[in-house]
Amino acid sequence: MRRMRGLAVRGAVLAAVAAGVVPARAEGTAGAQESVGAPGTAVAVAEADLSYHGFAVLHGGRADVRLTPRNHGPGDVPDATVRLRWSVPLAAGAxxxxxxxxxxxxxxVVCGTGALPADGPGEEIALRVRLRGRPAEMTMDVDTVWGGGAVDRNRSNDRQRVLVLDTGDAYFF
Incomplete structure (x- = not known):
């Protein structure tokens, strides 16, 4: 039941992102938890620090990506959404x-991370996309679109850009 609820939440988030409706990020200035909302309707917001590490390979017009999301804490994140953006358009079609x-x-492409415990890694995300043509190189940007409602004061480690050459070699980030 919990897994189904998580999938439903992740599906709703992905649908909102695809429709261009990105949930607002809570921003704050102090403490591991903060209260936000209308007067009299305070809601506790956890603090977290998301990052992504992995590698990308470009070979013959295909980009293979493997990344592991990590939450450096201090609070748990029930789910988050990571965006992968390539400098080259994806191939037409499915x-x-x-x-x-x-x-x-x-x-x-955006991907849900699933639950990210404080001070722990999430599940690896692995995908392969076809790119338009056969580019000799590309850049890939990785960043958080939605942090599960958590405040992330260190946004520098969840935004990365990696240059990948069509060598078949893994380029780590």
Missing amino acids: QRLPAGCARTGRQE
Whole structure:
């Protein structure tokens, strides 16, 4: 039951991102938890620090990406959404994407991370996309679109850009 509820929440988030409606991020200035909302309706907001590490490979017009989300804490994150954006458009037509991922534009895909415990890694996300043509190189941007409602004061480690050459070699980030 809990797994089904998580999938439903992740599906709603991915649908909102695909429709261009991105949930607002809570921003604050102090403490591991804060209260936000209308007067008299305070809601506790956890603080977290998301990051992504992995590698990308470009070979023959295909980009293979494996990344592991990590939450450095101090609070748990029930789910988050990571965006992958390539400098080269994705090939036209359907892309085979793993469950929890959706194409949201000419050059981007978003994926739900699932639950991210404080001070722990999440499940690895692995995907392969076909790019338009056979580019000799590309850049790939990785960033958080939605942090599960948590405040993330260190946004520098969840935004990365990696240059990947068509060598078949893994480029780590």
